[in-house]
Amino acid sequence: MSRLSRQPSERTIRPKLVSRLELARDGTLSGFVYDAQEPERRYSIEILLDGLVFSTTYADAFVPELAEQAHQASCGFAITIEPDLLRAARTLEARLANLGTPVGQSVNLESEGANRADLRKTCQLRWLGGLHFQGWIDSDSALFLEAIVDGEAVAQVNATAWTHVGEAAAHRNARAFDFHAPRRFADGRVHRVSLRREDGEPIPSTAVFVAFPDGLAGMIDALGGYGAERLRGQLYDQLIPASLPFSDYVNWCDRFPLPMPRASGLSLAVVVAGAPGAEQTLAALSIQTHESWTAGVIDGELLSVDSDALLEFLDSAASDSHHVVIAMAGVVLEPNALARIAAAFDAYPEAIALYGDLDFLAEDGRLWPLAFPAFDYERMLEQGYCAHLFAVRRDALLAGLETRPDNLYRLFNCLLDHAGPREDNILHLPGALATLPNLDRTYASRLLAAASQMHLDARAVSADVTPQQVNLFPAVRIGRAIPHQRVTVVIPTRDGLPLLRTCIDSIAPAVEFCRADILVVDNDSVDPKTIAYLAGLARRGVRTLRVEGPFNFARLNNHAAATLDSDVLCLLNNDIEASSKDWLEEMLTRLAEPDVGAVGALLTWPGGVVQHGGVVLGMNFAATHAFTDRFGDDPGFLDQLLVAHECSAVTAACLATRRRDYLAVGGMDESRFAIAFNDVDYCLRLRQAGKRIVFTPHAKLVHAESASRGRDDRADRRGRFEHELNLLRARWGEWLNEDPAYNPQLSRDGIPYSGLAWPPGPRAPRYNHLESARDVPLGF
Template identity: 85%
Template sequence: MSRPSPPQPEPLIRSKLVGRLELARDGTLSGFVYSPHAPERRFTVEILLDGLVFTTIYADLFVPELAEQGLQATCGFAVTIEPDLLRAARTLEARLANLGTPVGQPVDLESDRASLIDLHQRCELCWLGGLRFQGWIDSETALFLEAIVDGKAVAHVHATAWTHIGEAAAHRNVRAFEFHVPQRFADGRVHRVSLRREDGEQIPATAVFVAFADGLAGMIDALGGYDAECLRGKLYDQLIPASLPLVDYVNWRDRFPLPVPRDSTLSLAVVIAGAAGAAQTLAALEAQTHENWTAGAMEGEPLSVDSDALLEFLDGAASDSHHVVIAMAGVVLEPNALARIAAAFDAYPGAIALYGDLDFIADGRLWPLAFPAFDYERMLEQGYCAHLFAVRRSALLASLETRPDNLYRLFNCLLDHTGPREDNILHLPGTLATLPKLDRTNAIYQLATASQMHLEARGVRADVIPQQGNLFPAVRIARAIAPQRVTVVVPTRDRLPLLRTCLDSIAPAVERCRADILVVDNDSAAPDTLAYLADLARRGVRTLRVEGPFNFARLNNQAAATLDTDVLCLLNNDIEASCDDWLEEMLRRLAEPDVGAVGALLIWPGGVVQHGGVVLGMNFAATHAFTDRFVDDPGFLDQLLVAHECSAVTAACLATRRSDYLDVGGMDEARFAVAFNDVDYCLRLRQAGKRIVFTPHSKLVHAESASRGADDRADRRGRFERELNLLRARWGEWLNEDPNYNPQLSRDGIPYSGLAWPPGPRPPRYKHLAQARDVPLGF
């Protein structure tokens, strides 16, 4: 009996594929692989040196020559190979991964006929969701482009900013741009967008997009009768959110008005601090929808408080008011401001104080001051919540015993005896008023005095150093540090130049803090690396050998288990210190007992921000903030000028107590071996009642992923997606509503760079953390 013939694989016949492979003299290997019969198909390509697989790469780059023929053109690839490897090899070739099909012709490295042509990426255009796009173009000069949708010019694009691309030695700064196309394209249809220069030359980058007015869930709800699809629409909007430009804020406010607050019988006392601008504030009070209020204005300089006059007002005209609104003179209240404040106190009877978002006017245009839920560290260094706030009468009377003389002190004295508690201060998302221009020179002095007095009242020894602010005043809090044992933990595997630079650059800070260093060696094999590691003991640097596949969480867990130290400073081996006080600054933040982790400002070698804290929920994930800014940019509402709280910080440079690390079980090495282990760790600290602080006063250079490579490589993409899905499963509630981010701000692309369309839920909120939802291993 004859056996049946084995099934033949579908012929991915070589004649069906069009491909090319070429090598440039700068070591860039480039090419493309295109299937005429399946033009949408994308391939993973193996690069081989002398028949051995050197690396794999996903072929999805733009190919100009295919685009000129009207073909699907995103099937190219490019990779830079170190010159030493090329000189040691004879042949270089590419094949389809797992299939062995050659791509193009092999390159004879022993000849001198290497091509000068390459497909190295010179620009990129990315759809962020909705009507928003961002990208970059490799140009030394600013460019002015046109956005083309379905063949018609619809918007001007200014490539005047900077961003960072590339890895390790190939990194470079390039011109960046960001734009929205008009709202008429939010019609649920598929559109194609491209770019061209002012002279009409086409830019080799395109993107396809589809957008829905007010989101897919909103469209489904408006159509009605599709309840079964609501969940699908909600998930789509989480993964592909939409935004509008910040410059459209006035129209956005009109389109998404705040819910009408419930009627309240609360009697409110309104205190106006300062003489200049008091008439404006009083005029706005006359238009309030909540009618049960009494107002009094205190004479004096802007931001000043007369405690005696305030007590007299409370005992007299406002004797029957159980809640007091404190406003800086010149604040123009929204007509429903008092109604929202009263309704919030009704709904949250345990709240002792509340504050809300504000607006301000610049160049004749209205802009949003969109704040987080209560941020103690930012209150100390910026006083952001003290220009308009409301407080329970009993709490105010108790605080007046300290005789505060300005608004910053009047607010922070509420916390003199409780410290950085956050569970009884409410934040009201959505503007309560328009803020007048601040006299920052006077405000800085008043804030510095107030923060110093508050810390002294708490028994915290600290220097308060005035800083230069942009929108708000700014100070720097330098707490005293108690003697403690500190160990800097540096995982590494070969890549000796990175490790040597890291250890040499951090040495002054380590010596300044009398800290130790532990290098965790994960299977280094290069002889020069092994010799260097063996010599570290002579320099007083400990080493710990940990074998096995790279698992960042496991390396740090084993280090923590081995050490007997008070503080761990987790540090990547591709970090280079740019100052000598970075570690001291982080330890000063960690001096507060309720701070669980401290993160630093990390920048690319070219000066672009790489990490300014972590924001949750961007495209239903976790994203570094301010990666669209240069290091000297103040950031949204001056957040790159002052320390503030985040939901998470990166473990590329993270200080934490070893006791806290062990109490929450360290990093989750089973679920988050490489990505998001730091985010998950910080969120578990938050769940344990700890604060996470980001400080821009600690600044280091980070060549991110120079050691291990990027997570979007084809051979790592599956692992990264699994870890991302586990993060979503465990922390989905916080990804939906990060209390350290404002629900009115965009959740596509880079944080703080647009308005959410539509906005997230905007009820009053505490800084509470929803419980994690554990996922059993294997799921």
């Protein structure tokens, strides 16, 4: 009889681990682990307190002390543990998930020597696609770094901005940087980039990248004969987009000129409003490529309009013109501006008005892009962004002139006195039509305030309009009267008592001021202190609703909406903290417009860096928070953090919506978007139903994002997150590709509004609406 014996195989050989584990004074547990025989392998780590697993993480962070060992440097991890948990436990240890192999030495929490070195990441360098890079470095002061590509110094990098890094209690502000490698490296070859300080000391972080001239699809076209591969190139460009810095705008315009407009026989009347600067505008008219036009100057102050003089001009010199171009005196038109306007009206004869992007000439003579969204009613009211140069159909202008407008802002918004805010017949032309001159923004703000007040009065909307802080543009704040309604703030939670208590206590003044209610949706809390706290909330007039089962953010909110009979729901995360009592009132005043479906707030990290400034679609073919590279008091790109404006979506960490609208679109999709993107999907379905989504920076709160449930990029959650992202792409792919609230000339990598798209997206005239969503059956 032969005897069989089991021989050891490579799969049963235990890894030869090199590891370390340290606990810092701030509760950060950090360490590294790698296999000396397979240094490129990465591990999932389980963290245990007194032998019980309470957290998992993934060891792929950069470890400075291992920087010279190329295959082993990115094998670190760091998590922050609540002080209460550390005080209640005796031992802290880490091990490889599913294998049980210890990582480093366990920590005796009862020993004074437990607090040792801190192995947290001190810097990060990320490739965003194309030639665009982003990162951060721990530093209290601004740093000036040097970018090195393949050993060659190629660019100066200023780490002068701010960002937010870390997790939970270890959140901290760090110096942020953003730069582009020179265009000569867009050659389709693999390159390595690194950084060093001014004194030559290397920064322990590197990135590998590959970029193609004008994108891979463009390179395939240039080579020719590879038509079958173009789809692959388009997908690559979509998932790994490229960009250039705003400072390269003039060269970018030369590289990507606007398409030539079709010839048009349309006769245009051109009205130059105001005397100061009129000569500049007339000089630009003399070199227009469009031939059929008649111009007149309406004397007066800057931005002023004489309705009688305008009517006289239309009746006499411009009697045969069916479309009228209105330009602020001093605007310098591009040579093809009138040709583009005429071609747009030919292609969209139903359009009542249009406006285009502009350029801004800085004092040092450099040109910067003023890249606008498709028509944004809320931003028009608070910024008047589209009124400095626009074109309008003659019949619509004559109807508007019956209101006797006396400035450009009123001349534009009078077109909407009877049409309402969801006017779909206003076109936006991406790409600069002209260069905007300097203007007195404070004076312009007073004119805008009066114009917006008159327009709202004409619509019978009760509101107060007040001038605000200005930067590039005028700015006002609209405060609409809030109708009598029942409002409930809905807060899902699971344990996390310190967060929940802070949230409820901080929002209490706003809730009381608005006579709102609070409903806490408890999802299987087990902590005795949390259960006792929830039981005592009834004495404070706070309702609770228990929903059992796995955490599903969409399902918790759906249960709340089905239970309540309120008019308005304010969805709120339990890691939100309010610092004023007017944030809820501000959101409700935006929701006072019947066509507004959801309202979002400006959320910052505890350190003041923006966490949510609205959602932009299409960044890396996904959905991204805007302005996360700014502090909360920054004006933002084109002053968008100074005025309310429309977005395609806002975060449900703080979102106000009508309950009837919520139920009408089926609430949140708890089957497809249990955790991530349920708010984006909900907002897009509201938009598809004809509703506007408004973001207001006038409502400002603090959000310790993911403090209650952890981050979505954890190893044990990445699969679920990627699945929900793929579902978002499948359902809303066209919206992700062409966000009407974002300009196609702006970058689609990294943080929104941080650069120029390379190449730009489609720059055809566009309305503020898109195609319908695709149906994605469950299981796909």
